[in-house]
Amino acid sequence: MAVAKLEQLAKSVVQGPTMATGAVPVKDWMDVSAIFKPGNYAYQAKQEKVEYLNSQKGLHFPNAREWSPEDDDWKLPENWKEIILKGLKERLDKFRSLKIFMDCCVRCGACADKCHFFLGTGDPKNMPVLRAELLRSIYRNDFTLGGKLLGKMAGAREMTVGVLKEWFMYSYQCTECRRCSVFCPYGIDTAEVTMMLRELLHLVGVGINWILEPVSNSNRTGNHMGLQPHTFKDNVDFLADDIENLTGIKTNHSFNRKGAEVLFITPSADVFAEPGLYTAMGYLMLFEHIGLDYTWSTYASEGGNFGLFTNNETMKKLNGKMYAEAKRLGVKYIIGGECGHMWRVVHQYMDTMNGPADFLEVPKSPMTGTTFHNAASTKMVHISEFTADLIKHGKLNLDKSRNAHVKATFHDSCNPARAMGLLDEPRYILDHVVDGWVEMPENTIREQTFCCGSGTGLNTDEIMELRMRSGLPRANAVKHVIDKHAVNMLSCVCAIDRATLTSLMNYWNPGCNVCGVSELVGNALIMEGENRQELTEGLRTLV
Template identity: 45%
Template sequence: MADFKTPELTGAVTTPKITPGASRHIKQFIAKPELMEKVGFPPQKASDWKEQFIRKMGEVLKKYKSVKVFLDICVRCGACTDKCHYYLGTGDPRNMPVYRQELMRTVYRKYFTTGGKLFGGLAAAREISDELLDEWWVYFYQCSECRRCSVYCPYGIDTAEITMAAREIMDSIGMGSKYNLEIVHKAETIGNNLGMNPDALKSTWEFVEEEIEEKTGVRAKLPVDVEGADVLLATPSADFFAEPHIYSLEGYAKVFHQAGISWTLSTHASEGGNFGMFIGNYNHMKTINKRIWDAARDLKVKRVIAGECGHAWRAMYAFSNTLNGPFDFLQHKSPQHICEFTLDLIKKGALKLDKSANDEFTVTYHDSCNVARASSMGNTPGDQFTIPRELINAVCNKFVEMDPNTTGERTFCCGGGGGVLTDEVVEIRVKGAMPRMQEYKKIKDSHGANFFALICAICKAQFTKVFPYYGIEMEEVGGVHQLISNALVMGAKEGV
């Protein structure tokens, strides 16, 4: 399939030997000048890019406590070194979180610390250079901002914060990621990452309605731009395009239908995801997020619910109140996750479920990084782990857990998060998925797991892509609401 070797599934995640430069060649495409200008960045590197670079870095250091403090206080204890899935998959030392950060720290020392200014190389301070910038380009796009390193760090240092800052600095000198910026541009101008215009959306949603009707005999509607609906659903646009994403979309529609809840999709806010976050750009994140709240206001809904998407949930749960709040015009003043919402309905007895519909599956659940470590659900810390599991157990008879060292807050990233989900870097995606694949293979062999349940669009797309590299059928990837969809008994209106 490609000119690299897919890691072998040995049944254990082992720490690799250090192999300098092992993933140095894996690079994202640089955005063309036209695209850069469209999203408000300089078209390309100018002759004075180094001054711009340092100026921007100074600005970031003044704006973000995380970056400032983290750059200062790391003691290089090494606790993070074997926690990153990209290091485990490649052995490239630059994928050890602390050594990835060192790319920024070395520049920080040179221009912003007394020691670095006085002692230079002895204080491990380096001037910014074309070569160093190229390393930034490579390795700050080999971080999926998954925060696993932060869990094990004695001070909670989060490489995601450093990566976001690095991408922001690179964007500001005219060096942006084609993949990420194309998506930012489409989300801001058309309204979703895919670039589906309202006509395309409407025809697709109608198609999904027909699909549901064909399968169940019941036409569960996917209402479009309905003013006065109770619920606005903001879900990743991948749910309107890809498999298995679409099956969860069917699931949401069926849940709403069966519970008798008036809901709507919005052609204006047709995206839950927010790539502004991945590039660490506050304004883009705000602009993209704003569409959801504008739509909520215009449609006069009572609450906003987020579909299955990890980073969208972080942006909505943790950031949107700051970015575009407060949401006093809503009855439910903060966005809810579809999993919270559905579980609540199930507990109220509003849905009739037939677990046996999923009997062909032995399900395991992969905690997505942004849900696990960057947001929460429910009322108590950790509910983001129990709620999806409760849901699965409510609709499936066979549920098995992967190694607890790789679930919950310790979960491994899928390998495609944080703006890494693009084909030109498929090698890092495949290798970065290795730790999770080891665990899935293990639970397949030991417990016959054959359904890999997810609540993240990126995870779904990433695993669908990499499963075949590891000799596993892509059909084993699915959504939690896909399972719910399977088990939901349609028609028989009971409960609310």
């Protein structure tokens, strides 16, 4: 699917007759059906991936088959409607959030223009309120008195295949970024709604490959990329070689080593592709610099968790490896790399699902003696927390001028910002490793940050135009600081961001690069015994 040219899309988002630009649809939303055509949906999951996952203990991914969203017949199970309604009932009983979010919305519309998908596509069903109404209308019909008595008059409608298709379309045009929930007077969180929709869809075998394939990979090989242990090790070793070439420092890293003090887990994307690679080099250098006794794991070689984008059972199963490996290796605690959705899982779900981690110790920095009380139960520390503490205690030998080629801004990733409250730690680090970095406009940062537009497993190429549209608010805020301050580097603490923002910048703001905060740390480190080349591009310098 060819992506629209920049000039076309730049015009289309402003002038296109959409609800975001001033047009009003003529038809009631219930009368508009979802039409699938190339470019507006992520590919369906491959049969063998679904079969594999369904064969795994504790997981339920039924109805593996060949199908396409473009077909009229989705080959749903005979009793699909019963499955969906029963699934909904079950989830209403399991999640108070779902019940309350179904009941409390007053349709004030405050959320409408807070969604990056709405701003970029102008599709009214991308207003968070309407996305939720897609499910709420069914909920009313089958689970509320008003809906049962008054039907459509009370905003209720029958569950049909058409509704199911609409769910598929719009639950995969939401990145569960939670920006709407910041503005909602009742804290209604569309991420919860989208999660439920996706869980329900999986019950009848409707899912996308870009999520289920990484999930299968992660289950089997330990990481989304499907890197087998030797390959994973090779990749990290390559990065170490690069560091040696650039700085003359040989890093002392290990894999699956028992008795290490710390287990380090980061998204596998960091050891797989640019620009994440440079972030991983930053980690290697940082740990070398302070002489941390740590190990990588090939078994728990994935920080990210695409299970979060399928259902809670899968999220739990994939996440379980972190504690299992920490226990097997006998480490004291875990440090986690830069990743957005990984930290949603680690911060808000891990201890609940797979804890208590009573075989670990409350994390304590061996260099500074700081005890991380905020991770007293989970026993997992964010690399930015760990690094900020090192800087505060003067444990890092830093030279900002080594980042002289960088004029940075900082993108808060959705999950660390809105599901964790990790805002100032990376900023503190930036203050100490790079000169004169600047903030984007205030309505686009911190808890109001805009998603990269491709989170929750939507970072797939077949929906590139959608991604460029939904990434527009973020890209536009970056453009603002590029124009005003000549920013050339968008830093972040998220592996998906590093990949997706790169595409986004290439499209909307060519010339602006993307990096992890740890890359900038790596650039600035003065290593003991270094034999550093002239690195005009930091760790990216080709020598």
